[in-house]
Amino acid sequence: MSLKNKLIKVVVVEPLGEINLGSIARLCMNFGVNELRLVSPRCNHTSTEAKKMAAHGKMFLENAPIFPNLLEAIKDCSRVIATCGRIDHGEIPLHSSENALKWFLSSPSNNPIAIIFGREDRGLSNLELQMAQKVITLSTSKIYPSLNLSHAAAIILHQLMEYAEMPHSSYQEKISNPAYPKEFNDFIEDAKELLLEIGFLHKHTAQARMTKIKKLLHKAEVSSEEISLIRGIVRQMRWFSKTKKN
């Protein structure tokens, strides 16, 4: 494996700090990232301070596409990893970064793949974490686990490079065609509507129950074909339930 043929997108959601963003742009250059993508930045990503911190990576700031929400930023990406520093991630399973990053790198070349970093002040929401197929967290001291955003990015991008340079990857690819996050999300929306319609879900409990369903599907490493299949079932059921009412 090598990072050369990988189209790695680093996605930062609502960044607050120009120093952090500039530092991440430098890291993109240090570790062969393909593109920096920003979701609704809360600072000026092309400020003098940001560019100074970016050093030779400032073109990542200048060329960064901006997206209105996370799903738009990752919709062309076949494999997506999110990073989580919070402890209250609920039922979302955390993967070891080794397994998750090797899975990430075993993606076919020329498919865009993304790593998502959250806000400095409150990370990624559980709904955002669930848009990724795998969520990772980093080992830190329990006394003060809160890493600076760009330090978390440095650690993960360096790990990615180390795994990419390993002569023989021990990672055995289990699935050939995992579902895209956008497909996955569209299916979940369809399924939720259905489950509300049929009274399996109530508005106030919907999110908690859908979290369990997402967890199950991610654990299964659900493929595009499987998503199509169960989405077909859901659609059929929605059609059926509507016809029945009339």
Place this chain on the structure above:
Amino acid sequence: MSLKNKLIKVVVVEPLGEINLGSIARLCMNFGVNELRLVSPRCNHTSTEAKKMAAHGKMFLENAPIFPNLLEAIKDCSRVIATCGRIDHGEIPLHSSENALKWFLSSPSNNPIAIIFGREDRGLSNLELQMAQKVITLSTSKIYPSLNLSHAAAIILHQLMEYAEMPHSSYQEKISNPAYPKEFNDFIEDAKELLLEIGFLHKHTAQARMTKIKKLLHKAEVSSEEISLIRGIVRQMRWFSKTKKN
């Protein structure tokens, strides 16, 4: 292994940037470091900016002891690792960070051990690198390998925590009592004087030849006892050569 009983000293040589120093102080808190030590800082390490970046790690800045040179800063440390970002490290062998850090962690508890980081603008000199028993470098893109100082620190301290948390270390300790850097250095000075005195070395070639000797000794993972032994030989020879002259 655990980091709990390890007295890890992070040594920064002549730091220039307050943002970098503050960031490193935060990392010390994130990763259970025991003390931050500074060698002749070129900035104000307790400035408002440094403390702001340090967040909950600011006591590392406030309590940082200052040393006039690197050897003073590491003289109580039994195992010392230096980090090298430069390509022109000459004959100094580079270790994989995995091997070096596992060796580092297998040090007996309650012995101070140190990781050295160099200047932002020109790293550590070859002479400084040779004060450490092992030198490591990090994988980066060949196009732009220069990492920000605090990012290098983040990557290495995180690796250290990961290896410390591994349930069973596969590292087999080969030596029980490696020579302290100060002992090693004193011996090298003695030996150089001798070799100059006996005409084996000339002033203009002394450094290059001593580098080869240091390399040999580090490769052998020389112990305190061995250093005492060969230092005894050197002293004896110096006494002999002086007596002969008179």
